[in-house]
Amino acid sequence: MSVKSLEEINERIHKKKAVVVTAEEIIRIVDEKGPAEAAREVDVVTTATFGAMCSSGAFLNFGHADPPIKMGKIWLNDVEAYGGLAAVDTYIGATQPSETRGLEYGGAHVIEDLIAGRPVKLRATSYGTDCYPRTEIETVITKDEINEAYLYNPRNAYQNYAAATNTSDRTLYTYMGVLQPRCGNVTYSTSGELSPLLKDPYYRTIGIGTRIFLGGTQGFVAWPGTQHNPSRPRAENGVPLQNAATLAVIGNLKEMSPRFIRAATFERYGVSMYVGIGIPIPILDEEMVRSVAVKNSEIFTKVYDYSVPSRDRPCLGRVSYAELRRGSITLNGREVPTAPLSSLKVAREIADVLKGWIAGGDFLLTQPVAQLPATANPKGLEVKAGSQAANVAGGGAR
């Protein structure tokens, strides 16, 4: 069954002899030569995505001032960062809006400014302690002047994502872009047949510890992402039919590039961050090559009506990514234009960069330290009656 081991593939990468192709290129190769020959010939397939990923942010350590301060409230370019860690550690979340510029500037913009090497204003206050007497600080930092700076994104790289439309009579401003009234458009967000988790649908090779491309440098899969849900219904080829697995990822911000991490503002919704992720998939056997050769016409998603502001939005139909990519789909018997939100062009660039790294011998593939969970049971949040909630709040005191 097994064609080659990961060790053999790494040996070939090391000798710069590995055959590396992108997840789009492998489709043509399998069509021409069949899966058995493709599995023998190709060692690694690169996948990539470049889309808005709200659940992102960065840990920073500023170093100590003299006299030192135990930072309690922290702002970077007037964007509040979390002050509940040790004296000069913080976490800046991508979606936090600026206190002076609203939704036009936020945590993601701070992160992009830092990556680009631009100076960022740091302001912090504290109550002062015997060991940290300073109560206020205002200064300017750059990524080179602070200690650690690393991205840690709790939920990225969604395995499939719903498409959005709007049946109401008014324009909706959402994280799926501007949705025009009366089903005026459909938006979707994926790189489809190039997207990492769609090409390894059962997480055989992508797991905790997997070395990846993140924002222009090498990063790692740190953990299953939040709301990781591998238990979704799947098509016969194993690909989930809607939002399923997710990844938490980590990487050194100082080495990243603003080409692959970009701050975004979704009108009347908020700040988000476009994150570039690339994941290599080792071709261990024929089964693996079949998974990576799945095409847009064999990957499906559901179209949801975003005008219903509920956890359970009505589903208006199922479409393939080949249909969505064509520029219009038929919805309730009517032609509706479609538009992507994630950039296929930049995703292709990432898949090519990663291909170059691996072919050049600079990027070895990893065996997951642990597999991603194969099942999950994500929960909704129940709103409990006030008195019950009050009892819980007081519970600790009794």
Add this chain to the structure above:
Amino acid sequence: MKRIKALLRFPPNRAGKPITYHLVKDYDLRINILHAEVAANRVGVLVMDVEGQEEAIDGATRFVRDEGVEFHIVESAVSWDRDRCIDCGACTAVCPSGALSLDQKDWSLVFTPADCFVCESCLKACPMRAIAPAIGGTPAS
């Protein structure tokens, strides 16, 4: 004969006046409405192709302004910052004219200013804020 693309901006409650009727009847202009966003109690926008004698267009411009309506000659449609753009395609979801589209081969954004209605929908739809209004810079006269 001269041909321009004009953008008229009506203050609230001024949208009811038959301005285009006067432009056609009194100034003998040929008008082709490209885009209209007119509603009571709100600022209205009208974008049109205007063709006529140069003096007539000048006269019409003065007439429109005397009515309290802004009149701009639009040359460059909206301006698109190629460096800021990531070719996501979010703007194509709202563009009514097809001036913004994605190349189906390499998936880069293609902007065709000549097709643009200047409806400005794309300004809000672009998450990179890569599109800016180009009017105001070229007021007529």
